[in-house]
Amino acid sequence: MNIDLQGRTALITGASKGLGLATALRLAASGAHVAIVARGREALDEAYEAIKEKAGPRRVAAHVCDVTQPTQIDAAFHAVRAQLGPLDILINNAGGHALGHFHDITDAMWSHDIDVKLMATVRMTRLVWPDMIERRWGRVINVLNTFAKAPAAGTAPTAVTRAAQLALTKILSKEGAPHNVLANALLVGLIQSDQIQRLLGHNVPRDGGDFAQQQIGNRQIPLGRIGEPGEFADIACFLASDHASYITGTAINVDGGMSAVI
Template sequence: MNITLDGRSALITGGSKGLGLAMALAFARAGGNVALVARDQGGLDEAKAQVQAAAPQAKVAAIAADIRSAEGCRDAHGKAEAALGQVDILVNNAGTSQRGPFLDVGDELWQDDLDLKLMAAVRLCRLALPGMRERRWGRIINVLNIGAKAPLATSTPTSVSRAAGMALTKALANEFAPHNILVNALLVGIIESDQWVRRHATDKRNLSWEEWKAEQGRSVPLGRIGKAEEFAAMALLLASDAGGYVTGTAINVDGGRSPVV
């Protein structure tokens, strides 16, 4: 099956590295245009060059914005529309894994996590949905993690904000399905990304990257951690017409690791 985006334009938050960059590459290679949103302009410029080299025909925008604020969301969406003409596909991917013992996590960390993972998605959806509704075509993909369904001990605040993102996904899917706008969530397990590279870097056992990956993979039924390209392939399906009958679902992309389907 040849999956194409046929000139559709996507805004991807957290788009300069890891899963965001992998999705941008997949979308652009499939004929889409992409606006990469992150805070670091240097990282964005490198990512833009990489995407443009992989898909010379694609329009690629690199937008530095802090989407933890309403102003930052408006800035990101406005610049994406100016660069690409419209936003057909919104991928809410920005986020870090903020977690710790519940009694040690204060209000400031809770608020920061909710602003980045939940309120940014709420605000960007609010900005993108009117145009999608007018054109009667749209895709929203919320990137969460498997803790949204099966939170572990010491997983707050990230598991709570991700669970809220799953509820947002279902509510929007039900409301906007009559307008041919599909809203889904992809739940990450252990997948090669910048976040896991950072975790490896802080491990004091002097394991090589390959040794460390093999160790992490032992907790996954498939016996390995995932690749960013595998995650991006699922996102591409949901972003395309090939995924036209899938909405309101939260799909685990985790090699079978989650105890909840």
């Protein structure tokens, strides 16, 4: 399927690395103007150059922004809007590993997880929403994990935060639908990224190495391997496109069949 995003403008949070970067590259290659935000300047600059290469004549923007900080979200959004114009596509992707047992999770850990995932999504979406509604075209894609629907022992605080984002996605889909603004969630299992490299050790081979093999065994990834960032980017790009014009308010597992629930 040839996905054409010419004339569309996308903002992806947490896109200097991993799944966010893979998606930014994919959207740029499909013709979109692309803006990325993350905290670290160096990785952001490298990502900017890589996206520029794919984007050709299309415009690219990169801004330092910690999505836990409302003033930084505000500043980044307004800078991007001034550079690229109103946004058509928002991918709320920034986040990170936060898995533990309930009794070990402090208030600070709960607050951080809620800020970086739920509140960042609330705040950024609130800013892009009016333009999408007014222009009668919009795509909000929230990157969550499979625990959003299938919480288990040892998955606090992330399973709770992701479930809240799942509820938010549904609300956005219901309120956006009359205005042709669509909202969906992607529920990630285990996909190769900087985060996964940090967790599993460096230079993880395609089959995931020993630790991942154990995870594959324990967590039963039926496809028998960790996912590739490009496999995630493909579905994100599809949801961002006109091809997904009748899909809203849904959550898609991108997990090699790992989740116990649909």
